[in-house]
Amino acid sequence: xxxxxxxGWLLWKGVQLTVLVGVFSMAIAILLGFVGAWGKLSGxxxxxxxxxxxxxxxxxxxxxxxILLVYYGVPTLIQDIFDxxxxxxxxxxxxxxxxxxxxxxxxxVFRGSYLAVSKGQIEAAxxxxxxxxxxxxxxxxxxxxRFALPGLGNVWMVLIKATALVSxxxxxxxxxxxxxxxxxxxxxxxxxxxxxxxxxLLTVVSMSIQQRAEAWANRGIRRA
Amino acid sequence: MKKWGVVVxxxxxxxxxxxxxxxxxxxxxxxxxxxxxxxxxxxxxxxGQVQGFDIDIAKALCKEMGMEYxxxxxxxxxxxxxxxxxxxxxxxASMSITDERKQKVDFSxxxxxxxxxxxxxKGTGITVSKEGLxxxxxxxQRATIHENxxxxxxxxxxxxxxxxxxxxxxxxxxxxxxxxxxxxxxxLLGGFINTDAGKRFEFVGPSYVxxxxxxxxxxxxxxxxxxxxxxxxxxxxxxxxxNGVYQKINAKYFDFDIYGK
Numbered sequence: 145x146x147x148x149x150x151x152g153w154l155l156w157k158g159v160q161l162t163v164l165v166g167v168f169s170m171a172i173a174i175l176l177g178f179v180g181a182w183g184k185l186s187g188x189x190x191x192x193x194x195x196x197x198x199x200x201x202x203x204x205x206x207x208x209x210x211i212l213l214v215y216y217g218v219p220t221l222i223q224d225i226f227d228x229x230x231x232x233x234x235x236x237x238x239x240x241x242x243x244x245x246x247x248x249x250x251x252x253v254f255r256g257s258y259l260a261v262s263k264g265q266i267e268a269a270x271x272x273x274x275x276x277x278x279x280x281x282x283x284x285x286x287x288x289x290r291f292a293l294p295g296l297g298n299v300w301m302v303l304i305k306a307t308a309l310v311s312x313x314x315x316x317x318x319x320x321x322x323x324x325x326x327x328x329x330x331x332x333x334x335x336x337x338x339x340x341x342x343x344x345l346l347t348v349v350s351m352s353i354q355q356r357a358e359a360w361a362n363r364g365i366r367r368a
Numbered sequence: 369m370k371k372w373g374v375v376v377x378x379x380x381x382x383x384x385x386x387x388x389x390x391x392x393x394x395x396x397x398x399x400x401x402x403x404x405x406x407x408x409x410x411x412x413x414x415x416g417q418v419q420g421f422d423i424d425i426a427k428a429l430c431k432e433m434g435m436e437y438x439x440x441x442x443x444x445x446x447x448x449x450x451x452x453x454x455x456x457x458x459x460x461a462s463m464s465i466t467d468e469r470k471q472k473v474d475f476s477x478x479x480x481x482x483x484x485x486x487x488x489x490k491g492t493g494i495t496v497s498k499e500g501l502x503x504x505x506x507x508x509q510r511a512t513i514h515e516n517x518x519x520x521x522x523x524x525x526x527x528x529x530x531x532x533x534x535x536x537x538x539x540x541x542x543x544x545x546x547x548x549x550x551x552x553x554x555x556l557l558g559g560f561i562n563t564d565a566g567k568r569f570e571f572v573g574p575s576y577v578x579x580x581x582x583x584x585x586x587x588x589x590x591x592x593x594x595x596x597x598x599x600x601x602x603x604x605x606x607x608x609x610x611n612g613v614y615q616k617i618n619a620k621y622f623d624f625d626i627y628g629k
Contacts, residue, residue: 149414150414151414154412154416212446212449215453216446216449216450216452216453216455217449217453219453219454220449220452220453220454223453223454229454231454231455311443312442312443312445312446312449313446314440314441314442314443314446314450314455316441320443323405323443324404324405324411324412327405327406327407327411328405328407328411328412328413330407
């Protein structure tokens with residue numbers, strides 16, 4: 145598609161890493177979102193406090209600061225105190241951090257989607273003798289997906305662009321490679337324009353996937 | 369819950385503040401952090417390899433010290449944090465020695481110091497001196513060390529026109545609104561003289577590296593207290609300067625001496 149003086153492949157490699165980091169981070173974010181939402185809605189005070197602290201702190205600290213802290217700050221601190229050498233894998237550190245951050249946003253999405261399921265249905269399920277697991281699987285989960293998907297799609301789109309931040313921890317993703325290519329070729333407009341088109345393409349593809357997922361989650365629901 | 373949050377936040381921020389890693393292990397392999405996006409000093413070529421003046425110098429230094437090397441290509445913002453977190457042992461990335469950076473890292477002696485030079489149209493026969501420049505118009509980028517330099521040194525002889533960017537100054541040189549421009553020689557070479565627009569122009573006069581205006585040059589950053597490594601690097605820099613390796617690398621990229629005095 146693009147050659148850009150021979151640097152096109154560099155962008156392509158960047159795209160691969162961007163998508164990989166995005167998908168893994170999103171998986172972690174969804175998992176943490178479930179756990180967080182469970183915590184926030186649980187009867188246990190400790191779980192509520194922990195989940196509350198999680199969403200408050202994470203949503204309050206800029207992503208870049210968080211990534212720098214996890215990858216550089218924590219090892220530096222530990223090395224200073226214990227005089228050992230630790231080396232985080234940048235990919236693992238990157239997806240863990242981004243997943244952890246967007247887990248906080250997904251928490252709120254899932255919390256909202258739980259609250260959107262009508263109380264009457266839950267009571268009816270309990271009354272008909274379903275245990276908690278069956279209730280969750282049969283009644284809550286199918287409906288929560290339906291309410292959560294628009295919000296999760298939103299989280300995903302913000303997340304995929306936030307992956308540009310992992311370039312500070314030695315991960316050459318799309319944005320970083322576009323930067324390298326632009327300065328090495330002295331064609332900044334071409335390289336950044338290509339990168340922005342690629343991001344746009346990723347977004348368009350994501351939107352069509354999201355639409356299908358929503359159609360699937362909405363099966364059996366009559367449109368008003 | 370609020371109190372809790374504050375405690376955790378303070379703890380996290382505290383981590384941020386802790387900076388200095390202690391003495392490095394004397395491993396044989398030198399891990400070198402570089403940026404890979406500052407041609408011609410360091411860049412990533414089409415096959416994905418790091419290239420450039422910094423890289424060649426780094427390889428020559430390692431050969432001199434009898435060490436293996438490994439390059440870690442890294443965004444500029446992550447270079448000093450990465451050094452402190454021991455992701456690599458040195459930064460060789462055209463990093464200027466500044467007082468601000470010296471608070472966090474130690475520097476070797478400079479391994480280059482790009483001079484400031486004047487550029488004029490070929491064959492004008494301008495001699496660069498107070499006499500020779502009398503009445504000439506000089507273009508310079510505003511609020512740079514070069515503007516300070518030209519004001520202090522030639523301010524009473526020349527008319528100074530200050531521009532927002534170096535490219536604007538260069539364009540006015542091409543159109544004849546100024547007679548000379550002054551800037552970092554490598555910037556002028558790569559960004560002007562070696563381009564189509566700059567074909568009819570050349571460097572005139574000497575290279576200026578006076579510490580008063582142009583600082584301490586570019587050095588190799590090491591972790592604070594890593595004195596063994598720093599001294600080894602200093603010795604190696606001296607050695608490649610003495611045995612001609614440095615000059616060969618210099619000539620590969622620039623047709624003037626970029627070490628300075």
